[in-house]
Amino acid sequence: MRVSNARQRLSSRTGDSPNARGLSRRSREPHGMMPRAAHGPQADRRGEMLSMRGLFPLFLLAMGCAAPPVSPPAARTALVGKGPWSQVPSVEMPTGDASIPIAFLRDVASALLVRPGAMVCDPVTQKPIVGLSTEYCSTIYVAGDRGSLSWRVTEPRQGTHNSCQPFFKIEDDDYPASQVWVVGYVHNHPCAATPSSLDIGAWPTDSFDPYVSMAEVRLIPGNPVPALYGNTGIEMASALVAERRDGTRIFLRYFPTGEIQQWSDGRADWISLDICTPREPDNRSRERTPECRKGPLRLLQE
Numbered sequence: 408m409r410v411s412n413a414r415q416r417l418s419s420r421t422g423d424s425p426n427a428r429g430l431s432r433r434s435r436e437p438h439g440m441m442p443r444a445a446h447g448p449q450a451d452r453r454g455e456m457l458s459m460r461g462l463f464p465l466f467l468l469a470m471g472c473a474a475p476p477v478s479p480p481a482a483r484t485a486l487v488g489k490g491p492w493s494q495v496p497s498v499e500m501p502t503g504d505a506s507i508p509i510a511f512l513r514d515v516a517s518a519l520l521v522r523p524g525a526m527v528c529d530p531v532t533q534k535p536i537v538g539l540s541t542e543y544c545s546t547i548y549v550a551g552d553r554g555s556l557s558w559r560v561t562e563p564r565q566g567t568h569n570s571c572q573p574f575f576k577i578e579d580d581d582y583p584a585s586q587v588w589v590v591g592y593v594h595n596h597p598c599a600a601t602p603s604s605l606d607i608g609a610w611p612t613d614s615f616d617p618y619v620s621m622a623e624v625r626l627i628p629g630n631p632v633p634a635l636y637g638n639t640g641i642e643m644a645s646a647l648v649a650e651r652r653d654g655t656r657i658f659l660r661y662f663p664t665g666e667i668q669q670w671s672d673g674r675a676d677w678i679s680l681d682i683c684t685p686r687e688p689d690n691r692s693r694e695r696t697p698e699c700r701k702g703p704l705r706l707l708q709e
């Protein structure tokens with residue numbers, strides 16, 4: 408099942424327009440990530456969209472965090488991530504979770520956060536330092552079949568002090584493409600900031616057509632069939648890892664629904680923080696934080 412088909416079926420079933428939550432037809436256009444700038448009623452402002460196309464490269468310069476590819480399709484296909492990353496052990500299903508398991512994410516964080524610059528943060532401003540702080544993106548995927556499925560991650564791709572770009576196409580050492588499903592990506596924030604609008608607006612849908620999707624349901628990746636372990640559908644999600652100044656680590660995962668969860672050591676479970684929607688940059692191309700239902704996103708303090 409291709410995600411695009413699922414999307415269409417969902418639309419017809421619910422009566423929602425595919426544009427209802429930024430789930431836009433424009434996601435199929437060459438500038439695949441443009442829809443992240445077109446949510447809600449704004450999505451129909453075609454003229455505005457066209458003028459924003461010209462601004463998009465500027466967004467990438469002005470905004471932080473996991474950034475989608477903006478290169479033409481031919482160039483994009485050349486960016487192939489290699490997996491599994493030797494620094495991170497694969498985690499076998501079942502894990503008791505249909506989404507990114509915490510044990511796996513801890514290992515990813517341990518490998519990612521020791522990379523040069525991954526935790527470099529200006530102690531005064533609490534902002535990343537240009538040229539020193541570094542974000543890294545790794546693509547998270549599952550590989551195998553319904554009887555044996557493992558969580559894996561690609562080698563990281565180095566970004567800048569405020570952005571990185573995940574691989575959307577990957578090659579796994581052990582499995583052919585037909586047994587590999589891109590689930591999402593993980594990246595670090597050097598100053599432990601919460602997810603940006605760009606982060607939660609960027610959604611690899613599957614390894615064949617990795618464009619944005621925002622939906623009311625938690626999508627499962629299709630490649631070309633859903634990623635299943637037994638009868639459990641693997642849910643798409645991305646993750647953010649960081650370390651606070653006191654040495655405690657933050658593990659977040661966020662879904663195509665806009666839901667953001669944080670791992671709680673105290674409760675030994677994922678806690679849903681809020682449901683958030685990415686916002687367009689302001690009229691000076693400065694990033695705006697996501698709009699969340701309960702107001703500004705607050706992390707658990709524990």
Ligand SMILES: [Zn+2]
Nearest residue numbers: 472473603606
């Ligand atoms: Zn980010």
